[in-house]
Amino acid sequence: MKKLALAATVALGFSTLGTGPATASGLGTAPSDSAPSVGTYSNEAASPGVDSSNEDSVMKEADLALKYRTMTPREVTGDKGIEFTIDGLKKGDDVTTSLDNEMWTVEQDGPYDGAVVMNEKPDDTNVKFTITVKRGDEPDRLFHARVHIIEGDRGDYDDGTLVMDPEEKMLDEGLYQEGLNLTMVNCSSKDQVNFQVFKKNEKNKTKVWEKSQLAGEDESASVRYMPRDGMPDTGKYEAVATCGDLKDSASVTVDPTEPPA
Known part of the structure; x- marks a missing residue:
């Protein structure tokens, strides 16, 4: 299976992010015939970085995942740009991003696929932006997102490849602040993609999270795993994704954060 083949990160200076018109497959609409995703939502409490005043909003079940959280300058300025999925939205919700401030209205309940294109190469190694969801008189729901910029070429993915970030x-x-971003690519459109996360030890592994989502018109599905309070944190994890007869997995080791000196 061909995985990412990326060159070393290039140090870039900081400057104001460029903005440009948004484009995406399915932008402005949820994928055709999509249905609300099932399984355990990753942020049953408000996500880190979200204004606590929004915790009582019924939109708290919504969750953001980026298709790729590591991208090249050519990709973020290309035809598709930065692609994202927000689960748990309702028909009539309005979505905007801080990169272009244009507004799109969700046309049906379920996962919403959107994207935003930058009109010039970013000068920083990280593109930080926010996505805002408005629903009637409820408090706005803000998602804080970050795309890491690398130089190089991704190469191609085999059918049914699970892309996990971080690797x-x-x-x-x-893990608690940004979670694991999981994307199953090159599935058949409208396939049901099932994601599971397991905590591994020396003898066995225990499932700690599961979520399903329909693959969109871009033949991919993206979700984000974030542990809740009381769930395991450090140690070895394995993520498994299936769509149809295709199956792939990826592992990550979570180390404890060093206390300040």
């Missing part, structure tokens, strides 16, 4: 290692602080 290999992360700190428990990062």
Whole structure:
């Protein structure tokens, strides 16, 4: 199976992010015939970084995942740009991003696929932005997102490849703040994609999370795993994704955050 083949990260200076018109497959609409995803939502409490005043909003079941959380300058300025999925939305919700401030209205309940294109190469190694969901008179729901910029070429993915970010290692602080971004790519459109996360030990593994989502018109599905209070944090995890007869897995080791000196 061909995985990512990325060059080393290039240090870039900071500057104001460029903005541009948004484009995406299915932008402005949820994928055709999509249905609300099932399984345990990753942020049953408000996600870290979300204004606590929104905790009572019925939108708290909504969850953001990026298709790719590591991208090249060519990708973020290309035809598709930064692609994202927000689960748990309702028909009539309005979605905006801080990169272009354009508004799109969700046309049906379920996962919403959107994207935003930058009109110039970013000068920082991280593109930080927010996505805002408005629903009637409820408080706005803000999602804080970050895309890591690398130089190089991704290469191609085989059918049914699970792309996980971060890869290999992360700190428990990062797990609770940003979670694991999981994307199953090159599935058949409208396939039901099932994601599971297991905590591994020397003898066996225990399922700690599961979620399903329909693959969109781009033949992928993206979700985010974030542990809740009381769930295991450090140690080895394995994520498994299936769509149709295709199955793939990826592992990550979560290390404890070093206390400040």
